[in-house]
Every structure is written in structure tokens, then in C-alpha cells.
Amino acid sequence: MYPTSKQIGYADKIADTLGIPRPDPTNAKVVREFIGAHKEEFYKKSDEILYDHIKNEIQIMDYAKELGYTLVKKGRYYSLKEHDSVIIDPEKNYFWRNSQPGAGSSIGYGDSVIGFAKMFSGKSVQDIMEDFSERISKIEISDIHRTSDQKLIADEKKDLKEVTLELPEKNENMKRVYAYLIKSRGIESSIVQYFVDNRLLYQDKMGNCVFIGYDKDDHRPVYAMQRGTNTSRRFVRDCKGCDYNQGMYINHGSDTLIVNEAAIDSMSMMSILQTKGCDIKKYNYLILGGSCKIEAVLSHINRDAIKNLVIAVDNDEGGRKSIEAIKKLLKEKNVDVNISECLPEVKDWNEQLRVAVQDGLEYKDISLRNLKLEGLPNRKREFNGYMDKYCQTVKSRTQTINRDLMDKLEL
Incomplete structure (x- = not known):
């Protein structure tokens, strides 16, 4: 008995999608068994392909304008006039929203155009996917043209160096910052003072922490992020004009670079290292300012001849995405560096400090897996x-x- 033309067509589509051999088109039983055995995998793969097409072809910036939002340029990123906590990366077609909790404890919620639509369109997930699927079906994947916004981004790349970092006005004292970091966050006071003494941290007029990164050559500020000190209301924001190719980089002339998502996570790791008797200046530190903001990793590895890269991001979905993205980037660029992962046992490194206190442990007892401890005193x-x-x-x-x-x- 022969299969119907519909069954053969369905089987061919499954085989093409999954990259597997076609069944015998003259045997109805074999074709039915083939379809039954592979249809679930086919549905899953088809959804993945559709999602990838949507994420790659429907631009967040275009969709945001459709919804009536006003785009505001911030360095090589964009934000929304109506929601200044939103950061859009037009090259990756990805966005973050710092005012919303991310995966686990990552800095801000981050997602593709699908997540953007869920957050801002007011539509149901079903309506969003039907809308996007219809748009994708009209696109010839082999003949995709860049949007006008993407062209604008390419033209403006030349002017990025002219963007000036806007720093919040300093306060006359730092009482709230000291209290927040030492008492609320459990950071060692000497680490907080180290940041202050090296102009990596100050308090603005609103009482927020302001963390600053500097250019290695001319020592001008190139990155700044505000962090609220009010424990009952979360506030995190990048300052206008940040250079994300440099980020917040603390250079001690080491060939080992530790990468953290947040400044407070970096301070937490320094607190642990110091209580273990290590010299914190035996390492360089890079603070990404959020998950997946990885451009600066490549910049500093190449610039400072880094031999050992320690990825110490959050132990959550956002952190895992950062790890995958960093490894993929370095592989694509053929960068020769030893990569290790040093993740906290809980969500992030600052929570690791607080859990240790709750459990009656000292910071020196916290495990730093895969991190070689440098600068220890000579025990002999x-x-x-x-x-x-x-x-x-x-x-x-x-x-x-x-x-x-x-x-x-x-x-």
C-alpha cells in the first residue's frame, strides 16, 4: 500500500528539517512509523527555527517605534525616553531592563524581541507569536536587507569616541555608601576604602553609589554605573555615554583577569580573597555591568596580554548565557587564553557573603573553585x-x- 502525497510531503519536511534520511516513499507503514517517531522532535526543531528567525529578523528598535516609544541614543546602545531603565543593543538585537529583576540575580531582565513584546506590547504570548510568525513568513530569508536604523548605527560608529560620559554630581560625604556596602552588603571596609581611594567609587547627590571605570591610556572616566543604597527599592542605571568596549576595568598589571557581572560582586570576591590572605592586586578585574555585555572582555584580553580568564559571573540563566557568549566570542576571534569558571554556590557572589554570615562561617571559608589563589604569604x-x-x-x-x-x- 502506498502512502498519500500529504504523508510523503510531511515526511520530506521532517527529514529536511532534522537532516535525516527520508523513508521509503512506496511503503505506507514505513512512512507512518517515520512520522510518528520524529514528529515531536520536528515540532521542537521547527519552533526553534521560528524563534531564531523572529529574534534575528524582527528588530527591537523597529518594533519599539511601532508601539509608539521614543528611542534615545546612549553611546552604541539605545534607550527609551518613556523607560530610561531599558538598554537596547541594536547589533545583537537584545535588550535589558535594569528596573526589572533578571534571571536569578543578574542585573536587569534581558531578552530578545519576543521578551520585549511580552513586556511592552500588552498582547498575549499567543497573539505575539501569531503576529511575529506572520511577519516572518513574508520575509525571504535569503534576501534580507538591513533596516534604516541598522544603517544609522553603522554610520554613527565613527562618532562614538565623541560621546562624553555624563557623571552624576558628587555629594559632600559618603555616609550612605559606606553604610550600604559595609553593613547591608557585608563588604570588607578595607575593600570599600580601596575603591574610594582609587576613585572607583563615590556617592552622588541622591545618595547612590557611583562606580567608575577609566581609560587605561589617558585615565579619563569611560564607564559609570549608579547603584541605589535604598534597600527597599532597587535602582541600577548606566550613566549616559558609557564606553562598553572598556567597561569598568581595574588593572593591576596581572595576566589573570576575573570577570564579574556587578561591581558589588567584584567587591565581594575581593573580600573573600583578602580574608584568605591573598593579595587582591595579583588579579585584574572587569565588571560587565550586567549579563551578556561582553564586548570589553575581548578588548582587555588583547590589550593586556591576559593569559588566564576567570569567568565569575552569576550562577543563573543570565550568567550561563554570558559564559556561552564569552567562549563563543573568543573562539571566533581565535584568542588563546586559559578559561576557567568560578561560580558561587548560590545566585551571586554578594549573596554568597550573606549566606556565609547566616551559616556562621567566615569569608575565608568560602570556596573559590577553579581560581588559583595568588599572593598568599609564605607558609614555610x-x-x-x-x-x-x-x-x-x-x-x-x-x-x-x-x-x-x-x-x-x-x-
Whole structure:
């Protein structure tokens, strides 16, 4: 018995989509069994292909304008006039919203155009997918043209260096910043002071923490991020004019680079390293300012001849995406560097500090898996010094005992 033309066509589509051999088109039973065995995998693969097409071909910036939002340029990124916590990367067609919680504890919610539509269109997921699917079906994938916005981005790349970083006005004191970081966040006071002394941190007029990154050559500020100190209301925002190719980079001249998502996570790791007896200046640090903002990783690896890259991002979906993106980028660019992952056991490194306190542990007992501890004191020298002191003490006590015995014998 022969299969119907519809069954053959369906089987051919499954085979093409999954990249597997076609069944015998003259045997109805074989074709039916083929369809039954592979249809679930076919549906899943088809959805993945559709999602990828939607994410790649429907531009967030175009869709945002359709919804009536006003785009505002911020360096090589864009934001929305109506929602300034939104950051759009037009090259990756990806967005973040710092005012919304991300995956786990990543800085801000991040997603593709599908997530953007869920958040801002007011439509149901079903309506969104029907709308986007219809749009994709009209696109000839082999003849895709760049949008006018993408062309605009390419033209404006030449002017990125002219964008000036806008820093918030400094406050006359830093009481709220010190209290927030040391008491609320559990950062070692010496680490907070190190950031202040090196102009990496100050308090603005609104009482927020302002973290700053500098250009390696001329030492001008190139990156700044505000972090609220009000524990009951979350506030995180990048300042206008940030250079995301540099990010917040702390250069100690090391060949080992530790990458964190947030400045407070970096401070938390430094607190752990310091309590373990390590020298925090044996490492360089790069703060991404959120998951998947990875451009600066490549810049600093090439610039400072980094040999060891330690990815210490959040232990959540956003962190895993960052790890995959960093590895993919370095592989594509044929960068030769030793890559290791040092993830917290909980969501992020600052929470790791707080959990340790709750469990009655000291920071020095927190595990830093896959991170080689540098700058530890010479334990052998310490032991020898201890033994010398112990022997001198024993010798002194022996001499005293001998004198006492002689005095008694003379009596």
C-alpha cells in the first residue's frame, strides 16, 4: 500500500528539517512509523527555527517605534525616553531592563524581541507569536536587507569616541555608601576604602553609589554605573555615554583577569580573597555591568596580554548565557587564553557573603573553585619563624629551670 502525497510531503519536511534520511516513499507503514517517531522532535526543531528567525529578523528598535516609544541614543546602545531603565543593543538585537529583576540575580531582565513584546506590547504570548510568525513568513530569508536604523548605527560608529560620559554630581560625604556596602552588603571596609581611594567609587547627590571605570591610556572616566543604597527599592542605571568596549576595568598589571557581572560582586570576591590572605592586586578585574555585555572582555584580553580568564559571573540563566557568549566570542576571534569558571554556590557572589554570615562561617571559608589563589604569604617562612620563636622560648625556660635547680643544690 502506498502512502498519500500529504504523508510523503510531511515526511520530506521532517527529514529536511532534522537532516535525516527520508523513508521509503512506496511503503505506507514505513512512512507512518517515520512520522510518528520524529514528529515531536520536528515540532521542537521547527519552533526553534521560528524563534531564531523572529529574534534575528524582527528588530527591537523597529518594533519599539511601532508601539509608539521614543528611542534615545546612549553611546552604541539605545534607550527609551518613556523607560530610561531599558538598554537596547541594536547589533545583537537584545535588550535589558535594569528596573526589572533578571534571571536569578543578574542585573536587569534581558531578552530578545519576543521578551520585549511580552513586556511592552500588552498582547498575549499567543497573539505575539501569531503576529511575529506572520511577519516572518513574508520575509525571504535569503534576501534580507538591513533596516534604516541598522544603517544609522553603522554610520554613527565613527562618532562614538565623541560621546562624553555624563557623571552624576558628587555629594559632600559618603555616609550612605559606606553604610550600604559595609553593613547591608557585608563588604570588607578595607575593600570599600580601596575603591574610594582609587576613585572607583563615590556617592552622588541622591545618595547612590557611583562606580567608575577609566581609560587605561589617558585615565579619563569611560564607564559609570549608579547603584541605589535604598534597600527597599532597587535602582541600577548606566550613566549616559558609557564606553562598553572598556567597561569598568581595574588593572593591576596581572595576566589573570576575573570577570564579574556587578561591581558589588567584584567587591565581594575581593573580600573573600583578602580574608584568605591573598593579595587582591595579583588579579585584574572587569565588571560587565550586567549579563551578556561582553564586548570589553575581548578588548582587555588583547590589550593586556591576559593569559588566564576567570569567568565569575552569576550562577543563573543570565550568567550561563554570558559564559556561552564569552567562549563563543573568543573562539571566533581565535584568542588563546586559559578559561576557567568560578561560580558561587548560590545566585551571586554578594549573596554568597550573606549566606556565609547566616551559616556562621567566615569569608575565608568560602570556596573559590577553579581560581588559583595568588599572593598568599609564605607558609614555610611563617612556620620556620614560629619554630624559631618556640625554640627560643623553650631554651629560655630550660635555662631558668636549670638556674633554679642550681640554687637549690647550693642550699
